[in-house]
Amino acid sequence: MSTPEARTSPARGARLSVLKTYKLYVGGTFPRSESGRVYEVTDAKGQWLANAPRASRKDARDAVVAARKAFGGWSGATAYNRGQILYRVAEMLEGRREQFAAEVAAAEGLSKAKAQARTDAAIDRWVWYAGWSDKVAQVVGGGNPVAGPFFNLSTPEPTGVVAVLAPQNASLLGLVSVLAPVIVTGNTAVVVAAQDAPLPALSLAEVLATSDLPGGVVNVLSGGTAELARPLAAHQDVNAIDLAGADPEPATELERAAADNLKRVLRPAPEGVDWAAEPGLERMTAFLETKTVWHPIGA
Amino acid sequence: MPTDAAPRDAGRGSLSDVATSDAALRRFLQGLPGVDAVGLEARAAALGTRSIKTTAKAYALDLAISMIDLTTLEGADTPGKVRSLCTKGAHPDPGDRSAPRVAAICVYPDMAATARQALTELGADGINVASVATAFPSGRASMAVKLADTREAVAAGADEIDMVIDRGAFLAGRYLQVFEEIREVKAACGAAHLKVIFENGELATYDNIRRASWLAMLAGADFIKTSTGKVAVNATPPNTLLMLEAVRDFRAATGQQVGVKPAGGIRTAKDAFKYLVMVNETLGDDWLSPHWFRFGASSLLNDLLMQRQKLATGRYSGPDYVTVD
Numbered sequence: 001m002s003t004p005e006a007r008t009s010p011a012r013g014a015r016l017s018v019l020k021t022y023k024l025y026v027g028g029t030f031p032r033s034e035s036g037r038v039y040e041v042t043d044a045k046g047q048w049l050a051n052a053p054r055a056s057r058k059d060a061r062d063a064v065v066a067a068r069k070a071f072g073g074w075s076g077a078t079a080y081n082r083g084q085i086l087y088r089v090a091e092m093l094e095g096r097r098e099q100f101a102a103e104v105a106a107a108e109g110l111s112k113a114k115a116q117a118r119t120d121a122a123i124d125r126w127v128w129y130a131g132w133s134d135k136v137a138q139v140v141g142g143g144n145p146v147a148g149p150f151f152n153l154s155t156p157e158p159t160g161v162v163a164v165l166a167p168q169n170a171s172l173l174g175l176v177s178v179l180a181p182v183i184v185t186g187n188t189a190v191v192v193a194a195q196d197a198p199l200p201a202l203s204l205a206e207v208l209a210t211s212d213l214p215g216g217v218v219n220v221l222s223g224g225t226a227e228l229a230r231p232l233a234a235h236q237d238v239n240a241i242d243l244a245g246a247d248p249e250p251a252t253e254l255e256r257a258a259a260d261n262l263k264r265v266l267r268p269a270p271e272g273v274d275w276a277a278e279p280g281l282e283r284m285t286a287f288l289e290t291k292t293v294w295h296p297i298g299a
Numbered sequence: 300m301p302t303d304a305a306p307r308d309a310g311r312g313s314l315s316d317v318a319t320s321d322a323a324l325r326r327f328l329q330g331l332p333g334v335d336a337v338g339l340e341a342r343a344a345a346l347g348t349r350s351i352k353t354t355a356k357a358y359a360l361d362l363a364i365s366m367i368d369l370t371t372l373e374g375a376d377t378p379g380k381v382r383s384l385c386t387k388g389a390h391p392d393p394g395d396r397s398a399p400r401v402a403a404i405c406v407y408p409d410m411a412a413t414a415r416q417a418l419t420e421l422g423a424d425g426i427n428v429a430s431v432a433t434a435f436p437s438g439r440a441s442m443a444v445k446l447a448d449t450r451e452a453v454a455a456g457a458d459e460i461d462m463v464i465d466r467g468a469f470l471a472g473r474y475l476q477v478f479e480e481i482r483e484v485k486a487a488c489g490a491a492h493l494k495v496i497f498e499n500g501e502l503a504t505y506d507n508i509r510r511a512s513w514l515a516m517l518a519g520a521d522f523i524k525t526s527t528g529k530v531a532v533n534a535t536p537p538n539t540l541l542m543l544e545a546v547r548d549f550r551a552a553t554g555q556q557v558g559v560k561p562a563g564g565i566r567t568a569k570d571a572f573k574y575l576v577m578v579n580e581t582l583g584d585d586w587l588s589p590h591w592f593r594f595g596a597s598s599l600l601n602d603l604l605m606q607r608q609k610l611a612t613g614r615y616s617g618p619d620y621v622t623v624d
Binding site: 257 | 608613614615616617618619620
């Protein structure tokens, strides 16, 4: 975020600053919150950065409807195609590297060099997950040896609509690290951005919208994490929830609400997560169902 | 809203002789005041902004369910599908028996007997069987065929007949022909109620919808219905509001009450509430019952049930918790 003075060209005199209106991302479009509410987002030192929409439970409901609608097409797309689209997201991120580095620096109070490094790590994380799209089935699925004249094959299938509470402490790298593993396998996602640092997430939505990612596959909400988590955890049409960004105590409550329709729940790690470390497969396999097929050997 | 559609010279006495000749009928219908399209659309949009919450929402949800003509009008309809639709109409939410029944099951004439039998077996005789007739949806058949279609549906146990008007004749200005057709079909219905479908999307102008409304009501329709659900433009808030105003003015002029049925394109509880608000604001309590107002719909019921479940449990429901039809 540059200050108005920094953008002033001395030759042309003072220029009016053009402020960005941050919006939600639901179903491939950028609406304001249905409630009309916004809240102030500040940088790490408390300086005002922008107003972000404060989504309501109805926005969460609309986002789930959009995610459900997108699920058939996205889960039915070939793994190769999903990988290409995710790789495209990384390409688009690369093109806006400076903007994201500036937003991450402001949000997390980092030096320019450190913010740049985190942004690069986030882009590399997209590429890493994009590569997994057509490989994860070979690692977690396969042929099973059975004592009978059958081919017995297990394949992973996406769980469905996944609600994701993004980590509060890593506005871009953390977000990418929880979002990419959900969608790469064919799930669709409703993401609640970090409450105090939602701007990188809302800008990421603009990248997703221009990367051939079908509308509704990722829906980004900003606002009170607790306020949005409750209806999402209780929602009967959400199949899984990632509680990465929830505080420990409400997380227990959310798990209880999620139990009603047997949602898959990924609990927050009690000791915290180092988002920069190599992630492993856990976040992908947490939102996969194994389908096993028995087929007679025709001999 | 002023009562602007009742023609100034159309007192009780003069309405009885407007259909004595083609010329008289044309003079009457074309003498109806023109529709203020901008005002109509603004009024319909304004009435769509009401917020219906808590107890009022619970009342409106149950009222809307009880007003549904649960419809299946597909070439691929099978007796099994009609039977399962009847079961759904009798017990819309299997998990909550307090959900009200729908008003009617709407099918093609050859399925009317199947529907009647299924409803009897379910002990749901209170639900009517509505059958479309008169070469639905195009209405392009000879009068003899249309009347035979109607009689067959009534004989098969239909309590309500949804007829389509001959839009070709109407648009060509042969109003008396349309008038006589409605009268003859009404006679063929016997005790069954007659709903007259205009297919608003094919009538092209609001003025034509107003004319068709008066024409059908003069000819003895028990209900006027917006559309078949088979064309691009079906029920919209403005064209339904226009028909609501027509039945209001018709009662003021003649003392006879006529029902209204919007059909096609109403898919969400929110949409349904907009129509209920229009009925209440235009016609009042007298029409807020399944006797006088119906929704022609199929997917609407599922959304109403999901909203009902949300109200009962506090959690958002999903399509996994209602039946797939």
